[in-house]
Amino acid sequence: GAVVSQHPSRVICKSGTSVKIECRSLDFQATTMFWYRQFPKQSLMLMATSNEGSKATYEQGVEKDKFLINHASLTLSTLTVTSAHPEDSSFYICSARDSRSSGANVLTFGAGSRLTVL
Amino acid sequence: AQSVAQPEDQVNVAEGNPLTVKCTYSVSGNPYLFWYVQYPNRGLQFLLKYITGDNLVKGSYGFEAEFNKSQTSFHLKKPSALVSDSALYFCAVRDKVGTGGFKTIFGAGTRLFVKA
DSSP states (O other), X not given: OOOEEEEOSEEEXXXXXXXXXXXXXXXXXXXXXXXXXXXXXXXXXXXXXXXTTSOOEEOTTOOTTTEEEEEEETTEEEEEEOSOOGGGOEEEEEEEOOTTSTTTTOOEEOOOEEEEEO | OOEEEOOOSEXXXXXXXXXXXXXXXXXXXXXXXXXXEEOTTSOEEEEEEESSSOSEEEOGGGOEEEEETTTTEEEEEESSOOGGGOEXXXXXXXXXXXXXXXXXXXXXXXXXXXXX
């Protein structure tokens, strides 16, 4: 089945630095990927929709300049948290759908990346 | 905009008993509804979906869900719970974006505890 790889799984950084998280679709092409943020004991909050070859679509309230998304190829999307601060500490999850398959409505998720900003 | 609600933060059930995790939805048009599960230290996994057709949808790990249009519900069920079913369950709905695009909106999640 479809597999999404997300890296790194854990990252600790100092306040003010930038962190890049990668999301790769391993066995399918993903024209669209989604980035979610999950707070402890809370639901997934959609941050943005990453579109291959074009600008990401951000949800209301998500800072575009802080959470940079790049979707340069059909198998890779990256989320860069710029000038990270402790309040950015969270669990970030990417997902993708295999648009060519009959399960195109179903999302395949990466394992998530836990960011801790000191 | 489409939305889903999961009224229970937590559901406790004894192993071997039937379980139900509730979900209600609010959509315009025909709903595309999903259930996902998040096991500890693992990524979310798709369980089942309702797009059209039979109201009773069967999914992975013995789970099923019933689409009820009159009650706008899509409750997740399993006839006999296992301890290994203990996890965080999310109901989700597909929401249209622009022309041809969509995004998936998740409910708040319900933590299921199955006691041996």
